[in-house]
Amino acid sequence: xxxxxxxxxxxxxxxxxxxxxxxxxxxxxxxxxxxxxxxxxxxxxxxxxxxxxxxxxxxxxxxxxxxxxxxxxxxxxxxxxxxxxxxxxxxxxxxxxxxxxxxxxxxxxxxxxxxxxxxxxxxxxxxxxxxxxxxxxxxxxxxxxxxxxxxxxxxxxxxxxxxxxxxxxxxxxxxxxxxxxxxxxxxxxxxxxxxxxxxxxxxxxxxxxxxxxxxxxxxxxxxxxxxxxxxx
Numbered sequence: 246x247x248x249x250x251x252x253x254x255x256x257x258x259x260x261x262x263x264x265x266x267x268x269x270x271x272x273x274x275x276x277x278x279x280x281x282x283x284x285x286x287x288x289x290x291x292x293x294x295x296x297x298x299x300x301x302x303x304x305x306x307x308x309x310x311x312x313x314x315x316x317x318x319x320x321x322x323x324x325x326x327x328x329x330x331x332x333x334x335x336x337x338x339x340x341x342x343x344x345x346x347x348x349x350x351x352x353x354x355x356x357x358x359x360x361x362x363x364x365x366x367x368x369x370x371x372x373x374x375x376x377x378x379x380x381x382x383x384x385x386x387x388x389x390x391x392x393x394x395x396x397x398x399x400x401x402x403x404x405x406x407x408x409x410x411x412x413x414x415x416x417x418x419x420x421x422x423x424x425x426x427x428x429x430x431x432x433x434x435x436x437x438x439x440x441x442x443x444x445x446x447x448x449x450x451x452x453x454x455x456x457x458x459x460x461x462x463x464x465x466x467x468x469x470x471x472x473x474x475x476x477x
Contacts, residue, residue, distance in 0.1 A: 277393020285401030298391035357383025432470030
């Protein structure tokens, strides 16, 4: 496994990238604290968020599942909502097919696929660096998310108002900081802003998680803007 995060010349990934990956994994662990605490205070057993964290490994769908059940929804509705939110993994898989590997490694690579691993992979120029960043971030999250959920479950037995801690704000803030440099590209910036505007517009009318999925409707704008710049 050590070779997964080495460059073609045998060097490990450099400090800034390792620092960014470490910060994201830390943020994931902190959000896991909130997730575990919310799950326990909603009536779930302490082991449930930990097991979900290992087997599902998708924060948004797990939060949505717990929220729907806590609000009195049926498990079937919660499951379908989680699957719908995770449908964004379909374009993710098309974006990074060369980093997943084959066979058992490919199955594990697909399990590690999430917003953060894909962002880090796409930010690299060389195929080997894409693979190294993807796997290092994915394995880090695979450890930090369930551990954070376990600690949060313990926290939830002590602190009843978990929303007052605001732990879930740290994660989107880190992701935003990582994506800001990429927004210097005008087509990407316009597409991202259009998707964000679309998601904000429909947020009052759709269940949690669906507005983000609907923001993918702005992707054709990126192709149009890219072609427009190529003609200029």
